[in-house]
Amino acid sequence: MGTALAGHPQVAFATAISGTHNLHASVATPSVDALYTYLTTLLADLPELRDLETNLVLQTVKGAAARPLADRRADRGRPTADSGR
Structure with missing residues (x-):
């Protein structure tokens, strides 16, 4: 079902999770209105779908962003260009 879901053009991100739900x-x-149409047609047509919970994002206070490479190397104890190692 995850592969089918990920193939929908409306889906920006899909992942398998643990807990109460699987995806x-x-x-x-x-x-x-377009969300309602998606939920009640394309998504509802997936035969594996047993339960659905939706939430609307009203405001994003911080978006995903990549950290600079130097920060990630420092987290792993690797030398960075400015660390003098």
Whole structure:
């Protein structure tokens, strides 16, 4: 089901998770009406779908961003260009 879900053009991000649910997906639609249409047609047509929970993002306070390579190397104890090692 995860592969089918990831193939939907509305799905920006999909991942397998542990806990109450098995999958998490971030969906982007141009409107609430378009979200409703997606949920009640393309998504509802997946035969493996047994349960569905939706939440709307009202405001994003911090988005995902890559950390600079030097920061990631320092976390692993590796020398960085400015560490003098």
